[in-house]
Amino acid sequence: MNTHLNSFRTQPDDRGHFGQFGGRYVAETLMPLVLDLEREYRKAQADPAFQAEFDDLLEHYVGRPSPLYFAPRITEELGGAQVWFKRDELNHTGAHKINNCIGQILLAMRMGKTRIIAETGAGQHGVATATVCARFGLPCVIYMGAEDVKRQAPNVFRMKLLGAEVIPVTSGGATLKDAMNEGLRDWVANVHDTFYIIGTAAGPHPYPEMVRNFQSVIGTEARAQMLSRVGRLPDLLVACIGGGSNALGLFHPFLDDADVKMLGVEAAGHGLDGDQHAASLLGGSPGVLHGNRTYLLQDEDGQITEGHSISAGLDYPGIGPEHAWLKESGRVDYTAVTDDEALEGFQLLCRTEGIIPALEPSHAIAAVAKVAPTMPKDSIVLMNLCGRGDKDIFTVAEKLGVEL
């Protein structure tokens, strides 16, 4: 019997579909480009030299493998399962985003592209993209919603220091989805020389698969580290979800480990009962946007609605199509935590472990704080600590009523 029949790790199909999700919903001008990208990516996957260069850069430039850390004081405070963190916030540039950027820029250079574009919300993907462009000497244009440019001034400055041109996007709501629209418009007008480094596991095929695969270094390392440190796999994986690349990176290598449960944590903003949230899976419905069919925040006419989250990195009205499929297949559970709960999670980690997390994984911390106490003391929760919080101290100070 074919052992792959029951595998959760064989998606997408050859058309880029994860069940009814995913696909290639792009304008005809881009279609030959995404087909070409897929061909080149397949060649790169089959080339040991490509993987070797990727691995070498992750080790010596990014600082991988990231540590697997047992967090004793938060474990004690929560009084249930052992809490472990995959420390991807210790990567160069301070988040998991760089893993994917290294992979994509190597592919861009392999394809002979000479100009890089990207979209960014909180600025983490923009900084990571600007970083790899500086490292390899390629010109870089970052599209960022004008609202986010205001909210994330330190990251805008970082990108500029790294030599990127940051273009504020004023169309639509002037946030991440509008930056992505502008990235697609740039790409369609500069197809001959430009590579679009999409920052999350979304967009037209092969991006969701490709980004997941580059990010899977997180779960592959964590799985080996766990086996080496405690001799068994964790009982529960937890990760926050905006587009969902850090969660897929952690989850994917464990998907066929039937005893490992998984929990994706969306941003509930001010609460799922209103419209001020960014929980596409729990509060949205299937539709087509930015090249793929997935869960979206939308009205009854299919107009996209603006998400809200305290975290600019989770504030996107869609989600990677593989998460939509994992939800429908039942393999992964999804929950959402509010801005206030995330803020408590943020402070909890600062206080108990001496780690200032980004607001994105603070959502995952809040979920861990709910679920760990309900689990036996010999069970293990592994959470992806996917970003550090330096960028968020101004937002947190404001929410806590502190003037800096």
Add this chain to the structure above:
Amino acid sequence: MTRIQSTFAQPRPALVCFITAGDGDTAANLDALVEAGADVIELGMPFTDPMADGPAIQAANLRSLGAGTTTADVLRYASEFRARHPNVPLVLMGYANPMVRRGPEWFAAAAAAAGVDGVICVDIPPEEDDALGPALRAKGIAPIRLATPTTDAARLPQVLAGSEGFLYYVSVAGITGKQQAVQASIEEAVARLKQSTNLPIAVGFGVRTPEQAAAIAKVADGVVVGSALVEICGEFGKDAPGKLKELTSALASAVHSARQEHA
């Protein structure tokens, strides 16, 4: 023959005019286009995220949605247009999500009931045809596909398979309303497309003036003008119909007489 086929069966080239539904007085704007000589109407369905459009049509989408335009409104504009203009082909143009929101069958049935002749969906390429194409064909609505400068010879047959009505040649790799293609490249492209299909070929993107339109009409079966008309809707609001008529008349006489001058 369908309305689209009858229109392109005429010996003269056709002028195809695009405006965004719900941007200003849509009925009056549409009437102005027809009265001034437009042969085919493309009615844009507004979308929050028009990622293939330039600033002019982006702004029109936002104006329309800002005024509260719904899918029901767009379909009502279409059915009222059909009642007033029984013979003028009407094509809905837009993005996938508003079209598939209630299911492709619902949309195809509603569009057919409104007298719509064809649908151009920007972000459903042939690879994803299942998302809408079969439902449209089942209701006798032409799925109108786009070919672009990046559509090479190997790919063209896939684009043409399942295309109906006319083939929309996007003359520049880019977004709407921006730059104009070099005339020679359009002539070369249309000649190449003509070798592969009997569908009429309409050329658009970046066409703004009667002179450009006339040059394209010498080789193509139709010329599409959008952003220049949409800009008039944006600038003149309720007073747009008169201005639309002026530009459309000039475009129509340039397009309709293009081949006579040539001969």
